[in-house]
Amino acid sequence: xxxxKVLNGDKRSLxxxxxxVDDRVIGYEKEMKQILPKxxxxxxxxxxxxxxxxxxxxxxxxxxxxxxxxKRVGVVAIDPxxxxxxxxxxxxxxxxxxxSQDDGVFIRSVATRGHLGGLSSSAVEIALLxxxxxxxxxxxxxVGVGQDExxxxxxxxxxxVVTVPGLGDDIQAIKAGILEIADIFVVNKADKDEAxxxxxxxxIMLELSQKKDWIPPIIKTIATKGEGIFELVENxxxxxxxxxxxxxxxxxxxxxxxxxxKIEKKIFSYDKIIDKLNINGDPYSLVExxxxxxxxxxxxxx
Amino acid sequence: xxxxKVLNGDKRSLxxxxxxVDDRVIGYEKEMKQILPKxxxxxxxxxxxxxxxxxxxxxxxxxxxxxxxxKRVGVVAIDPxxxxxxxxxxxxxxxxxxxSQDDGVFIRSVATRGHLGGLSSSAVEIALLxxxxxxxxxxxxxVGVGQDExxxxxxxxxxxVVTVPGLGDDIQAIKAGILEIADIFVVNKADKDEAxxxxxxxxIMLELSQKKDWIPPIIKTIATKGEGIFELVENxxxxxxxxxxxxxxxxxxxxxxxxxxKIEKKIFSYDKIIDKLNINGDPYSLVExxxxxxxxxxxxxx
Numbered sequence: 001x002x003x004x005k006v007l008n009g010d011k012r013s014l015x016x017x018x019x020x021v022d023d024r025v026i027g028y029e030k031e032m033k034q035i036l037p038k039x040x041x042x043x044x045x046x047x048x049x050x051x052x053x054x055x056x057x058x059x060x061x062x063x064x065x066x067x068x069x070x071k072r073v074g075v076v077a078i079d080p081x082x083x084x085x086x087x088x089x090x091x092x093x094x095x096x097x098x099x100s101q102d103d104g105v106f107i108r109s110v111a112t113r114g115h116l117g118g119l120s121s122s123a124v125e126i127a128l129l130x131x132x133x134x135x136x137x138x139x140x141x142x143v144g145v146g147q148d149e150x151x152x153x154x155x156x157x158x159x160x161v162v163t164v165p166g167l168g169d170d171i172q173a174i175k176a177g178i179l180e181i182a183d184i185f186v187v188n189k190a191d192k193d194e195a196x197x198x199x200x201x202x203x204i205m206l207e208l209s210q211k212k213d214w215i216p217p218i219i220k221t222i223a224t225k226g227e228g229i230f231e232l233v234e235n236x237x238x239x240x241x242x243x244x245x246x247x248x249x250x251x252x253x254x255x256x257x258x259x260x261x262k263i264e265k266k267i268f269s270y271d272k273i274i275d276k277l278n279i280n281g282d283p284y285s286l287v288e289x290x291x292x293x294x295x296x297x298x299x300x301x302x
Numbered sequence: 303x304x305x306x307k308v309l310n311g312d313k314r315s316l317x318x319x320x321x322x323v324d325d326r327v328i329g330y331e332k333e334m335k336q337i338l339p340k341x342x343x344x345x346x347x348x349x350x351x352x353x354x355x356x357x358x359x360x361x362x363x364x365x366x367x368x369x370x371x372x373k374r375v376g377v378v379a380i381d382p383x384x385x386x387x388x389x390x391x392x393x394x395x396x397x398x399x400x401x402s403q404d405d406g407v408f409i410r411s412v413a414t415r416g417h418l419g420g421l422s423s424s425a426v427e428i429a430l431l432x433x434x435x436x437x438x439x440x441x442x443x444x445v446g447v448g449q450d451e452x453x454x455x456x457x458x459x460x461x462x463v464v465t466v467p468g469l470g471d472d473i474q475a476i477k478a479g480i481l482e483i484a485d486i487f488v489v490n491k492a493d494k495d496e497a498x499x500x501x502x503x504x505x506i507m508l509e510l511s512q513k514k515d516w517i518p519p520i521i522k523t524i525a526t527k528g529e530g531i532f533e534l535v536e537n538x539x540x541x542x543x544x545x546x547x548x549x550x551x552x553x554x555x556x557x558x559x560x561x562x563x564k565i566e567k568k569i570f571s572y573d574k575i576i577d578k579l580n581i582n583g584d585p586y587s588l589v590e591x592x593x594x595x596x597x598x599x600x601x602x603x604x
Contacts, residue, residue, distance in 0.1 A: 268558060277553040
């Protein structure tokens with residue numbers, strides 16, 4: 001079994017198991033069953049925001065900073081690549097280069113898989129593997145707006161939303177959507193003219209929001225120059241100190257996705273369903289028929 | 303029942319049923335069961351791409367153009383707003399203003415709902431309602447990268463990916479991911495300096511891709527000036543002529559989401575699951591227990 005080596009921090013075995021998990025290689029669950037109960041020590045940082053906001057650069061700066069503090073850092077970079085493309089692997093190579101010599105850093109890219117959309121289950125499982133392997137800080141970097149962001153906030157202990165001056169009208173809608181999910185706002189590329197206006201816009205929206213237990217700070221950074229990173233880390237630590245980790249939520253996320261996977265694979269066969277839909281064109285009655293035929297009995301006592 | 307009025311094209315009833323569907327008001331399925339079998343006439347156009355690419359402006363130009371051709375146009379705008387915010391409604395007001403006097407246009411915004419991520423089921427159901435209500439062209443506009451885009455391509459007959467010059471490094475990853483899902487590429491804001499380089503980048507990536515049955519054209523537009531829209535529509539029509547509509551795929555998408563909703567609501571209760579996970583920390587064994595307890599019997603004969 002791989003899990004022993006992974007728990008002992010063997011990088012090669014870790015990478016191998018990550019691949020098994022990501023490709024759903026038969027038997028990966030056996031390993032995970034041994035490993036997940038050992039998780040729950042790391043601090044999970046989610047980094048999300050629009051394309052071109054400079055999230056990767058920011059992630060690299062955070063790695064450097066936490067390494068200086070002697071922390072081991074794992075990164076899961078979720079690239080918006082298709083299930084077919086090799087983009088994720090490419091992402092790896094580019095990012096690995098800078099830290100390839102550092103044994104305290106492990107970076108893994110994951111394609112946004114899964115016809116379920118949003119954050120893929122394997123992305124979270126891979127992040128949990130880094131936790132089990134003894135990395136102190138785990139950064140989940142995701143390119144995306146909307147649902148991806150909502151999910152990243154449910155599985156990360158501290159969720160950082162990176163925005164950037166002057167991305168156009170849509171940014172307004174995005175801001176409206178991210179108020180509930182951001183623990184910290186970063187206005188990157190703060191040397192741009194519109195940076196102050198962007199920060200002000202955020203402040204105004206924050207005043208309108210309902211959050212009482214934590215007012216998300218707005219940090220201006222110039223990631224390419226490493227500016228603002230110290231203040232960012234300070235705020236991450238403040239947030240960490242104030243809230244309990246979301247380990248159970250991460251496990252719940254994995255459980256839910258796993259059940260859906262099983263149901264789709266075993267119960268919901270595409271061809272059969274399509275044939276039926278071509279006849280009567282009514283998905284609701286069909287699903288109710290399937291669902292009513294499901295009976296379940298779960299023993300919650302043991 | 304509302305469905306009769308909706309099928310007769312009554313806008314108020316249509317808007318009302320859309321709200322029922324989006325809010326999952328009890329009984330909405332009854333109406334949908336009557337309506338969905340009547341769908342399948344409209345051409346579904348998906349428009350996706352990065353924030354700030356000018357998708358809304360492009361959508362508005364397409365509306366104008368198709369109206370000139372005497373086509374009735376329905377739009378579903380999926381805003382990356384949180385389940386709690388009212389952003390989607392705001393989106394409505396802004397967009398409605400321009401076409402509020404035109405009986406041949408119906409625009410509805412939908413928040414990216416659903417903890418399942420990606421394209422929400424109600425977004426597709428609302429688009430199907432527009433189909434049933436007799437709109438000829440249905441535009442689904444979604445802000446997002448990654449999974450949202452993959453899903454929009456599975457439910458739209460012609461999928462347009464809008465990109466824009468100089469959105470930074472992430473754009474590379476996005477391009478890699480959208481090759482499989484784009485039927486047509488639009489390089490908007492084509493008056494920007496880097497427009498030609500962006501178009502060239504796309505051409506190069508297309509040459510590397512495997513698509514044989516259809517090479518996605520790359521259209522340069524300046525949506526704010528209405529430039530390039532005629533060529534865009536020409537290419538939409540070419541694509542439409544070449545491929546069969548994805549009506550069954552849309553119904554399948556709805557069916558799948560509906561089954562998952564039911565299972566989450568009835569079988570997968572958050573509190574119970576969390577309690578168990580807090581004890582043993584092993585989601586896989588828990589889910590297998592639940593799944594093994596499911597038995598199903600579906601009659602596919604009638």
